Amino acid sequence: MTVLVIQDLNVSFSTEDGELLALKDVSFEVPEQRIVGIVGESGCGKSTLINAILGLLADNGRICSGSIGFEEAELTTLSATEMQALRGQRISTVFQDPMGALNPVLSVGRQMRNIQYRSKLTRAEKDAHSVEMLRLVRIPDAEAALKRYPHQFSGGMKQRIAIAMALMMKPALLIADEPTTALDATLEVATIELLRDLQQQIGCSVLFISHHLGVIAELCDDVVVMYAGEVVERGTTRQVFNAPTHPYTARLLECDPARQTERKRELPTIPGEIPDLRQRPAGCIFASRCDQRAEACAAPPPDFALGDGHFVRCVLAEAT
Template identity: 80%
Template sequence: MTVLSIQNLNVTFSTEGGDLHALKDVSFEVPERRIVGIVGESGCGKSTLINAILGLLADNGRVSGGEMMFQGRDLSRLSPREMTALRGPQIATVFQDPMGALNPVISVGRQMTNIQYRSGLSKAEKAERAVAMLRRVRIPDPEAALARFPHQFSGGMKQRIAIAMALMMEPALLIADEPTTALDATLEVATIELLQELQAQIGCSVLFISHHLGVIAELCEDVVVMYAGEVVERGTTRQVFNSSRHPYTERLLDCDPARQSSRTRHLPTIPGEIPDLRARPPGCIFAPRCHRRAPVCDTPPPEETVQSGHVARCHMVTP
């Protein structure tokens, strides 16, 4: 079963300088009970993608093609009211900044009972569920924590509270947008382990967005690599990390200093910049920076299947 299926999604923003094609023909699936990672650098369209899924695109943005099927319904065709009903109970989100996700002037307990307004439970039951959830994310002394305010918790604890709130309604899909980026290394690892554990217990699917290749490799079962608004490669994490076929994925992996086993004074880089998305080149979007560029790259690249489930959008893929 597939929880979320995105097919040929296109998103366009109207800007003063013309239409900006932020997502182009994005396709991937989030199967049931799986953790899918989306990885890419700034400007690759990660945030636009989740805003499109959540129906939260800015006023000048619109879904200009394709579909996003969530449990049999196309999200791009739902009314704002229907989307509101879906966000929270069905599709929950954890954002990068936990402080921004929690209301600073309302106690954690009240925020956690407020979000259960649809559950029809009594006040005592709601409080009980809040305590149970805080215990699951390992907040010490959860009963007392209910009376405290967000600023009384450390950054790592705040993010765990945000995760607890997102998962309290047992959603079918959790979207986690760089949830560990603001945390220190030791806390980052603890948060990833916690997410993994809760996902298995609740049985939801997770769409995990990150620019951190190490975190993706550790947490995700499938991975989607994005560049300049396009999916350049996708497959299982092993397929993509161990036998990447798209030149961008290869270069990106090379750039991670953690991949350099021996010490070097000269780190690899990807020269050049992301092209202007208002004027997309007709051919491969990565061609101007590609080390394997050939004349054929000036035509649109096909989606080549490398192996079952492993797809790269590149002319130069050899199966």
């Protein structure tokens, strides 16, 4: 079973300088009980994608075309009330900044009770469920933690509390928006292990957003590589990391500091800049920065199937 199916999704924003196409023909799936990673440099459309799924696009943003299928529902046709009923119940989110996700003037216990407002449990039963979730994310002295406020916890503990709150209603899909960015290396590893354990225990699917290739490789079953609002490559983690086919994916991996075997004064980079999305190039979106571009790149490349669910949007794949 597939929990989330995004097909040919196009999202645009109205700006003073014209229409900006932030997502173009985005397609991928999140299968049941799998972790799918979205990776790409800043400006690739990760945040826009999340907001489109959650129905939280800015007032000047709109879904032009395409579909977002979640379980039995088509999210693009739901009303604001229907989307609100899904958020927190069937779709939950862990954000990058735990302090921004937690209300500083409310105790952790009250915030966790508030999440359960749809439940018919008594206050005591809600508190008991909150304690259970805090123990699940390895918060010491969970009962006492309910009475404490966010500022009384470390950054790592706050992120664990945010994860516990997101999973309280046992959602079908958890969206994790760069949840380890604000943590140091040790806490990052611990959080990755915790997410993996919780995903297996609860049985939910996870859409994990990150720019950290090492985290994606460690945690995710499948990978979607985005560039300038397009999915340029997708497949299993092993396929994409061991046999990258799109030039952008290959260059992105080359820039990973963990892959550098020799000491260097300068780290590798990808020359050039992301194109202006208000004036998208007619052909391949990566052509201006690609050292393998050819005449065929002047036309929009189709998605080539390389087998076993591995897809790449590049004319070079036709020869492989």
